[in-house]
Every structure is written in structure tokens, then in C-alpha cells.
Amino acid sequence: MASQSTIYEPCRSSSNLIPLIIVVFMFHPISAAASTHISDGLKNDLFPDILKEEAVARIYELGKVSDADSYLERTFLSPGSVRAGNLISTWMADAGLTTWVDGLGNVHGRIEPPNASRKALLIGSHLDTVVDAGMFDGALGIVSAISAIKVLKVTGRLMHLRHPVEVIAFSDEEGVRFQSTFLGSAAIAGVLPVSTLQIADKSGLTVQNVLKENLLDTNEENLSLLKYEPESVLGYVEVHIEQGPVLESVGLPLAVVKGIAGQTRLKVTVRGSQGHAGTVPMSMRHDPLVAAAELIVSLENLCKNPQNFISNEGSDGHCNAFSVKSLSGSLVCTVGEISTWPSASNVIPGHVIFTVDIRTIDDIGREAIIYELSNQMHNICDRRSVSCLMERKHDANAVSCDSGLNSQLKSAAYTALKRMTGEDIGEVPVLMSGAGHDAMAMSHLTKVGMLFVRCRGGISHSPEEHVLEDDVWAAGLAIQAFLETNL
Structure with a gap:
């Protein structure tokens, strides 16, 4: 358990400050209403069957996996969370990835192309939810990444990647059960305190108790084995719903994330x-x-x-x-x-x-x-x-996304939207995130980059959370373009 806090005098730190900035460039907006029609007449090389129809169906399927009967709730290693992890693992295998579950319940899927560099690109988001959640938070990022890799598989391009790619569905980001966020990603980044294993939930079960219940033998002695070495990682990319209203207000499906609030x-x-x-x-x-x-x-x-x-x-x-x-x-x-x-x-x-x-x-x-x-x-x-x-x-602490990854993600988002619309959409917006993400923990391991996806009304952590099918498609196309161009 956490001890009584030590409150430090303000203004002692010399860390750099990052102002809250929303940068919106001039562009030709794609309205939410118009986006429902942009699929008309598109060629099959945009893979709507995988990146749109199948991806949306999978998000809705995952949204039905819950520990509650009348609303969506999946907390750290709950029965619903375990079922969700098993489902995600089957999708990873379908995309050609080798899968496993690590000692903190994170679900991994990895492709090792022949003659590839040992440095792997990690792509991830979380499979846990808040109480009475929406179905897109976390799930959209996981499904979009798997769908993009599946496209590379069916086109025969997966084995031509120059780097391994690993998709990770993190076991805990929301921190609902143990009031300690980023359990999954912090373990991989090597910043999860050993004392966390003894934090108890409301029923008195500790993190270590819950791990043992799920046949995961992680303890104070071997927790460090979950940590990835920085020299083995190329970078980390996360796709996530915006959880705010800016993209809807400017009429675009995608934005690049400049940084995340502390x-x-x-x-x-x-x-x-x-x-x-x-x-x-x-x-x-x-x-x-x-x-x-x-x-x-x-x-x-x-x-x-x-x-x-x-x-x-x-x-x-x-x-x-x-x-x-x-x-x-x-x-x-x-x-x-x-x-x-x-x-x-x-x-x-x-x-x-x-x-x-x-x-x-x-x-x-x-x-x-x-x-x-x-x-x-x-x-x-x-x-x-x-x-x-x-x-x-x-x-x-607040996190700045890597400028190089952001440039690549921005180009990939632009390519995806231009392919979908057939038009020059102008500059892709750059936003700050007020919500926390697994990228915050992963920034202790490697450079990070993020894409935001438009959500209706900016509503999140609610059953009213919603993303247009074409915006799910745009997210998958952007990750596909990122992988093809940079890896």
C-alpha cells in the first residue's frame, strides 16, 4: 500500500515544461456525415473487408465480453478480461502472429520476418475497461493494429518487413481494480515497483494473489524478467480514440498526438x-x-x-x-x-x-x-x-511524443485519408492528450508516437462512446501505411 504522501515544495524541478497546444492546420474537412459515404466506389486494394467490416465486427464482439450482464466492465485479470485476452490471441494468430501471455497478463503477438533487424516495433493498447465503459477505448487500437498486419499477410508483404513487429494488448491501463494504472505496460517498460504486487483490491486480493489465480507465477524475484531491453525495441506506436471533441469539430478522422499530460x-x-x-x-x-x-x-x-x-x-x-x-x-x-x-x-x-x-x-x-x-x-x-x-x-510525468515517429505517423495518416477520399486533405492536425495512455509508461523504455481517432461528441468512458466505421477503416489504413513505408 502507498505510504502517506510527501508533499514537495512547488517549483523545485528543473524539468522542461510543455504548454497545452492544439495545432490545427488548414485543410479540407471531411464531415462526420459525409464520411459515411466515402467508401462508395473504392477499389478493393483499400481492404474494406479486413480494415473496416471485420475490424468493426471484432470491436463489437470484444465489447460484449464483460464481467457484468447489463454493461461493459473488464478489470485486471477478471474472468471477462481473460476471455477477452483469449479472443484477441486468436485474432493475432489469424494475422500470422506468434502469440503468448506474459507474467502480468499482457497478450502478445509477434512476427519475426527472415533477415530482419532484431529491433522490434511495438504497437499496443489496453484490453481492460472502466466500469460501464464504451467499447472503443483500448479495443480500437488493438484491433486496428491486428487488421493492418493481416492485410500485409494476405498480400504477401508481411515477411518483407525489415523489423519484427509486436502487437501488445496490455492487461491494465485504467487502474480500476487496484487503483494503480499501467500495470501491464509499466512491467514491460521496467518501471513497475515490486511493491505493486502487494496492493490489494476491495475484496482483499493482492495483485500477486490474482496472478496466481490465473496460473501466472510472477513474484518480487522474477518481476524484472518481464522488462524489455531498450536496445531490442525500435519504438512504440499507439492508436487510440481521441476522447475529446476536437477532431469532430474540425471534420477529420485522424490526428497526431504531440504529447500527454502528466x-x-x-x-x-x-x-x-x-x-x-x-x-x-x-x-x-x-x-x-x-x-x-x-x-x-x-x-x-x-x-x-x-x-x-x-x-x-x-x-x-x-x-x-x-x-x-x-x-x-x-x-x-x-x-x-x-x-x-x-x-x-x-x-x-x-x-x-x-x-x-x-x-x-x-x-x-x-x-x-x-x-x-x-x-x-x-x-x-x-x-x-x-x-x-x-x-x-x-x-x-507529462510525455512528449517523438518528433520522428510523429512525422512518420502524420505522413501515414495523410496517405490513408487521401487514398480514402481521393483528395488532398491538407495538413493532419496535431493535438495534445489530456487522458493518460500506455504510451506514458512505454516512454520510459523507448520513443513513442500516437494517433488519435475521432469519436462522436468527444464522449468516452461511457456506453455512448462511438466511432464511425469509416474512421475505424482510416485508422487501420494509417497503420498499414506506416508499416509499409517505414518498416
Whole structure:
């Protein structure tokens, strides 16, 4: 379990700051409505049977694999997750890949062309989901990669690749079950702490317990064996739905990702005096739920108006106006989970636990926000005579995608869209990601690049999540073009 957090003074880091940037170039938009007709008259060399019809069918098939009856939910190595992994493995084999499952439940498929360099291109996304999820998050990236490789197989070009290609369906990205994200990709990147194996879920099972239940003998001694060596990897590419509204607003199916915002997940525990709801006078209460409510409102005010709380200079004078300005443009904070004990209508709670998710492209500014939140938390809790504990459950610094990979992905996206439309669509947009992705963990291993795919209304982590069939097709064509051109 995570220990009590150490809150650092803000502005101590000398790491580079990356402002939140959305770069949209001039282009001829392809509207969502028009995109449903772009397949008319296309030649068979665009492989709609594999990259569109089959890929879409597979995404929907995977969307039915769930641990719940009425909604989609697959958490780390749950029965539904294992079934999903087995299904993905059969698709990998169908595309000509050699498959296996590693010691943390990641599903791998790899092709080793003759006379190829030993450095492999890794392509991946995650097979786990949030609770009440949409079916495209994670699944689109996995299926698009497998479909693109299958096209190379059926055309006889797979064995002509100059590098091995490996598709990885990561076992955990969302962090729902153990509140510790990137379990699968962090293990491969070699940055998963050994202590993670002893983190317990709500039922009391640890990560190591769950691994043993699934006949995976991974422990503190052999966890490091899952790590890939940097010299064996050419790079990492991920395709993912945008989870935002920008691509839909500009009328294009694909964008290149410039970078990913850093994030911190906190667990806050507020303890007070449990008592009878009818007998303890209001003036004598030490109610942790009311204190938690004030803390949450305080957090909202802090994150809406960081400039009112964070000065341009820290105690050592190393901060500058840039960090505060970038916070205002990229900072988002969320309380997504709250629980009380004993959670009865006629009992003043004894303790309250809630989560905090803080994200911004400015890593120094994120530390400043956490420091200020800690100050406010202790002031509020002292005034209300309750105790507070803040634990850091997850930290990930902002990540910049590799300029070389991005250039190649941008060219591949342009090629795919031009082949589909028969027109010059202009520049492919470049976006920042406010959501976390496995690419964040993989950046500790190798250079990373990402493609975003348009999703309806920018909705994600919801059953309303949706991607047009032609946009699924565009994603597969882009990966195919990337592999053919660069490998």
C-alpha cells in the first residue's frame, strides 16, 4: 500500500515544461456525415473487408465480453478480461502472429520476418475497461493494429518487413481494480515497483494473489524478467480514440498526438467522530463528511482559478509566469470516487475516503497544485477538528511524443485519408492528450508516437462512446501505411 504522501515544495524541478497546444492546420474537412459515404466506389486494394467490416465486427464482439450482464466492465485479470485476452490471441494468430501471455497478463503477438533487424516495433493498447465503459477505448487500437498486419499477410508483404513487429494488448491501463494504472505496460517498460504486487483490491486480493489465480507465477524475484531491453525495441506506436471533441469539430478522422499530460492520483482519508445522528448537537460534531465536502469544493476552486493560489515564484524563486499560465490552460481536477463508513442514514460517519485525479501538461505546476491542496486540506481539517491523510497512489510525468515517429505517423495518416477520399486533405492536425495512455509508461523504455481517432461528441468512458466505421477503416489504413513505408 502507498505510504502517506510527501508533499514537495512547488517549483523545485528543473524539468522542461510543455504548454497545452492544439495545432490545427488548414485543410479540407471531411464531415462526420459525409464520411459515411466515402467508401462508395473504392477499389478493393483499400481492404474494406479486413480494415473496416471485420475490424468493426471484432470491436463489437470484444465489447460484449464483460464481467457484468447489463454493461461493459473488464478489470485486471477478471474472468471477462481473460476471455477477452483469449479472443484477441486468436485474432493475432489469424494475422500470422506468434502469440503468448506474459507474467502480468499482457497478450502478445509477434512476427519475426527472415533477415530482419532484431529491433522490434511495438504497437499496443489496453484490453481492460472502466466500469460501464464504451467499447472503443483500448479495443480500437488493438484491433486496428491486428487488421493492418493481416492485410500485409494476405498480400504477401508481411515477411518483407525489415523489423519484427509486436502487437501488445496490455492487461491494465485504467487502474480500476487496484487503483494503480499501467500495470501491464509499466512491467514491460521496467518501471513497475515490486511493491505493486502487494496492493490489494476491495475484496482483499493482492495483485500477486490474482496472478496466481490465473496460473501466472510472477513474484518480487522474477518481476524484472518481464522488462524489455531498450536496445531490442525500435519504438512504440499507439492508436487510440481521441476522447475529446476536437477532431469532430474540425471534420477529420485522424490526428497526431504531440504529447500527454502528466497526472497524479491521490487518496484522501478524513477521520472524525462517529455518532448518533439524533443525539450529537451540531456544535459538538466532528463530521468528516462535511469536512470532505468542503475539501472538494476547495479543490474545485483551486483548479478553476490556480492563478489565485499559485504565485509566479516559489520560495526559491525558480518558478516563472509560464508555469502558472500553462496551468490555467491545461489543469483539470476530478473527485471520481467517495465512500463513507459506516454509510448509514442515522449515523454520523466515522471516516470518509475520496479520490483526487489531477492532470496538467505542466509537471512543476502539478506539484504546486498538490502542495497548495495539502495546505488547504490541513487548514480545513484542523479547523473542523478532524484528521486528514493524503496518499499519492499514482504519478506520471507529462510525455512528449517523438518528433520522428510523429512525422512518420502524420505522413501515414495523410496517405490513408487521401487514398480514402481521393483528395488532398491538407495538413493532419496535431493535438495534445489530456487522458493518460500506455504510451506514458512505454516512454520510459523507448520513443513513442500516437494517433488519435475521432469519436462522436468527444464522449468516452461511457456506453455512448462511438466511432464511425469509416474512421475505424482510416485508422487501420494509417497503420498499414506506416508499416509499409517505414518498416
